[in-house]
Amino acid sequence: MALSYGDYLKVDELISLQQPLSKGPNGPEHDELLFITIHQAYELWFKQLLHEIDHLMVLFAEDEKFRCLHTLKRIRTIFKTLVQQVDILETLSPLEFSSFREFLDTASGFQSFQFRELEFLLGVKNPAKMKPYPEGSKAFVGLTKRLKAPSLWDAFLAFLSRRGFAVPLDVMKRDVSEPIKSDSELQDLLIMIYQTEPLLSEIMEALVDIDEGLQEWRYRHVKMVERTIGMKPGTGGSSGAEYLRSTLFAPLYPDLWNIRYRL
Ligand code: HEM
Incomplete structure (x- = not known):
């Protein structure tokens, strides 16, 4: 039998996964479905982002600069979608949310291990964020791996170094499980690249787009x-x-921000 849309995408399984917990007088509260749908949609986008950034790091390792830029543009567009989706949830009024909030118990986006993986992969290395996950759990093991692995920033700097740019040795040899620190010698190099390498400048601008994208999401989330x-x-x-x-x-x-006043 020919493959159908539903079979390929597992639509039956997918649309059976939204299971409200609230118990109103006439069944689950109307607005809980939106809350579940949007969180699940975010988790799918987090999964896609991890997939794309992992791929981007391979492209950096293979010195595929044009394909890097292409993938960076896709990642940037997904971030824009993440930010835009906040608009939908902002149609949820305080009263509508309080109609089912008690049923969330202690569940919170705080426990989203894919969001923490994304932070670690992008370079926000903070082991304290692993606290919600029991040692040995799938999330804990996955996050430990991400914590100890090079971030997207490390992959970018290694790419520059392979192309012959003099990335400072202490930056290249930094402990990748630590947060990214500013470095004045690296800033001089980045300025020189901005002034002489148009394609690499585009790559750096796309990294800034992603950086700003995550900051925008945090801002929209806190306002929501x-x-x-x-x-x-x-x-x-x-x-x-x-x-x-x-x-x-x-x-x-x-x-990438500190150099702007010198460009
Ligand atoms: C009405 C909607 C929402 C409310 C009231 C809300 C509330 C909160 C609060 C209060 C926190 C702080 C941690 C805590 O629970 O004590 C938090 C963290 C978080 N939420 Fe939401 N949230 C909402 C929607 C979302 C959505 C749609 C997502 C998408 C996945 C999300 C993802 C997160 C993440 C990733 C964190 C951790 C942020 C960090 O530690 O930097 N939240 N949320």
Whole structure:
């Protein structure tokens, strides 16, 4: 029998996965389905982002500069979609959210291991974020691997170094499980590349797009949280919006921002 759309995409399984927990007078609360659908859609996009960034790192390792730029553009577009999707959830009023919030119990986006994998892969290396995952669990093992592995930034610097650019030795030999630090010698090199290498400059601009994309998502998420639950604590046990605000405006790649006043 010829393959059908439903069989290929496993549509039956997919649309059976949205299972509201709330118990209103006439069954589940109407708005819980949107909340579940949007979170599941985000998780699918997180999976796709991990897939694309892993691929991008292989392309950097193979010195495929045009294909790197192509993949960076795709990643950037997915980030734009992530940010836009917040608009849909912002149609959920505080009253609508409170109609089912108690059923979330301690569940929170805070526990999204794919989001943490994404942060680690992009270079936000913070082992404290592994706390929600029991040692030995699939999430813990996956995150430990990501923590110890080079980030996208390390792959980019190795690519520059292979192309003959003098990336400072201490930057090349940095402990990749540590957060990315600013380096003035590296900044000089990046400025020189901006001034002389148009294609590599485009690659750096695309990295800045991704950096800004994640910052934009964090900002839209915290505003959504503020308008939905105000300053209430989160279901994941944090102070809520107050905690989320502390994550804003931290760049992934500080030197790509630090050099701008010198360009
Ligand atoms: C009404 C909608 C939402 C509310 C009220 C909300 C609330 C919160 C709160 C209060 C936190 C802080 C941790 C805690 O729970 O104590 C948090 C973290 C988080 N949420 Fe949401 N959230 C919403 C929608 C979403 C959506 C759609 C996603 C997409 C996956 C998401 C992903 C995350 C992530 C990844 C974190 C961890 C952020 C970090 O630690 O930097 N949230 N959320």
